[in-house]
Each structure stands twice: as C-alpha cells, then as structure tokens.
Amino acid sequence: MEAGDVPGERDAEGPGGTMAARGSERGATERGGAEPTGAMESVLLSVDGARICYRLRKQVVTAVESATFSMDRHERLMLIGPSGCGKSTLLKAVAGFIPLAGGRITFDGHEDLTPGPDRAVVFQEFDQLFPWRTVLENVAYPLRVVGRERSEARAIAERFLEMTGLTQAADRHPHELSGGMKQRVAIARALALEPAMLLMDEPFGSLDAITRARLQRELKAIADRTRVSILFVTHSILEAMTLGDRVVVLGSPPSRVLDIVDVRGLGGPGDPRYVETQAHLHELLGATDEDLSGVEG
Numbered sequence: 001m002e003a004g005d006v007p008g009e010r011d012a013e014g015p016g017g018t019m020a021a022r023g024s025e026r027g028a029t030e031r032g033g034a035e036p037t038g039a040m041e042s043v044l045l046s047v048d049g050a051r052i053c054y055r056l057r058k059q060v061v062t063a064v065e066s067a068t069f070s071m072d073r074h075e076r077l078m079l080i081g082p083s084g085c086g087k088s089t090l091l092k093a094v095a096g097f098i099p100l101a102g103g104r105i106t107f108d109g110h111e112d113l114t115p116g117p118d119r120a121v122v123f124q125e126f127d128q129l130f131p132w133r134t135v136l137e138n139v140a141y142p143l144r145v146v147g148r149e150r151s152e153a154r155a156i157a158e159r160f161l162e163m164t165g166l167t168q169a170a171d172r173h174p175h176e177l178s179g180g181m182k183q184r185v186a187i188a189r190a191l192a193l194e195p196a197m198l199l200m201d202e203p204f205g206s207l208d209a210i211t212r213a214r215l216q217r218e219l220k221a222i223a224d225r226t227r228v229s230i231l232f233v234t235h236s237i238l239e240a241m242t243l244g245d246r247v248v249v250l251g252s253p254p255s256r257v258l259d260i261v262d263v264r265g266l267g268g269p270g271d272p273r274y275v276e277t278q279a280h281l282h283e284l285l286g287a288t289d290e291d292l293s294g295v296e297g
C-alpha cells in the first residue's frame, strides 16, 4: 500500500463502526519490514535513574526520586501508581516538556528530548482540541506545522479519521462531539504524525466504563496494526492488564519503580496466571477492590 492510500474497503464498516475495525496497514507492513535485529536496537526508550523536580515558589519538590525502566519498540508499556507518584511527570519528561534533575533518558538512541512529532502526546482532558477548528482541521493542523502541504495534510488527516471511525464527524467542531469522540480525535491527531511513540496520560480516564472498554479494545487493535509504541499512564489495574505488554509499578512519592510486571499472554479472569498477576499488582499498589471494579477487559 502506498503512503497516501486510504484503507482498503475490506476494513471498513458502516458509519457506526469502530476505529479498530478500520485503518491503514501501512504501518504494519512498512515498519514490520524493517524490524531491528540486535537487542540494543529493539530498545526505544531507556530511563536510567531519572530524577525529576519542580520548583514551587522557593522550594524544590522532588516528584520522581529515581526511576529506571526501559521500553522496546512496538511495546505497550503501562505506568501505574498512586496519585501524585509522578506518572504524568515521567511522561512529560519523556515528551521533553520538563528537564531531568538527575539520571538519564535515552529515546531512540539519543538524549536530546526536545519535544517533537516522534513523541505524540494524548492527555486525559477533553479540551485538548482546538475548539475553533473542525475535527478534520484539528487532525490536519499539526501536520501543516511539521511541514506537510495543505492537500497532503488533509489526505493524511482523512485517512486517520477513517481509522478512528470519525469520517462522519470530520466537519464538526469539538463542542459538537461526545467525550469519547473527542478522545478519538486526539488519538487520530497523534497517530497522524506517525510518531515512534504515543505518550498517553490517562486518555480514557474521564470516559464512562463502556466507552472506555471499547476504546481500549480499539486502541489495542490499532497498536497491533500500526505497531506504534505506547507509553500509557493509568490508575486502573484492569486497564493496565488489558492494554499492556508490561506494567511499570511506581511507589508512593517521591517515587521509584517497585516492580515491572509482564502481562503478555494472560488468559481471561479464568486463567490462574491472570488471577495471580492481578493479585500481585493489587498487592503492590495496596489497592482496594474498588480499583478492580471500574473497567471491563
């Protein structure tokens, strides 16, 4: 499939179809063909003893004491931990929004973390879209910023709106969308940049449980298809287990990594390994049963 192609008809559903059921196979075929071979080449992100502080009036607040983990290309790595433990802070540091006070973060072989389209960010808030632009313009605008021609930006935006099931809403403005649709636009906008990594900070946190579960499934299918790497912050153990390959568990602030748990290949709640892993995460987080009730797999 060529770069400008729209997805094949066989992927398309009716207007109510899901974003997972649509989409381009370009990422899978192109990126799959250039699979790195060496172990070092497969590491996309390496966080080594990262220490991150904020200056708050005359005080220095340590948000992250020392975090160490790494992430492979094409991996979905989940960050979980109690409120205030520094999940968003770590994500922002990887995005290049805040500097390190110590340690090192290496992304794609370099330490220059100047914000760029290779790391696209999706936040929790529904108001991350430009309210005065249409859905199509919201997705096309960052492409113009990174130098795409108007017609090319439009074609790419249309392709990613198709992938996320938003074609029918292309001419609407954000205030005419549901919360779930706004999050789809934010995801489409991020994916359209074809980043090496998607950084997602509780992107489904404000959604109702049913919409959230649907978007989880759809995001997972898109990630499988495009092979985009995802660093995903969540509060939910079930979301981490549903979406993730591995889960980095952060402790109470100022935080450090308590454990990194592999959640690949687990069966459903009937699988003893699933139950064991869930209990382990539960224990690490000191969570209550309420944390386990929010999201369906």
Ligand SMILES: Nc1ncnc2c1ncn2[C@@H]1O[C@H](COP(=O)(O)OP(=O)(O)OP(=O)(O)O)[C@@H](O)[C@H]1O
Residues within 6 Å of the ligand: 054, 055, 056, 061, 062, 063, 081, 082, 083, 084, 085, 086, 087, 088, 089, 090, 235, 253
């Ligand atoms: N701009 C800021 N200035 C000063 N302190 C901040 C700032 N942003 C965050 N912090 C502090 O850094 C710590 C980590 O915050 P962060 O937002 O990363 O936590 P979090 O794990 O994402 O929490 P939550 O789950 O509630 O979103 C907290 O103690 C917070 O108060």
Ligand SMILES: [Mg+2]
Residues within 6 Å of the ligand: 087, 088, 089, 201
């Ligand atoms: Mg946060």
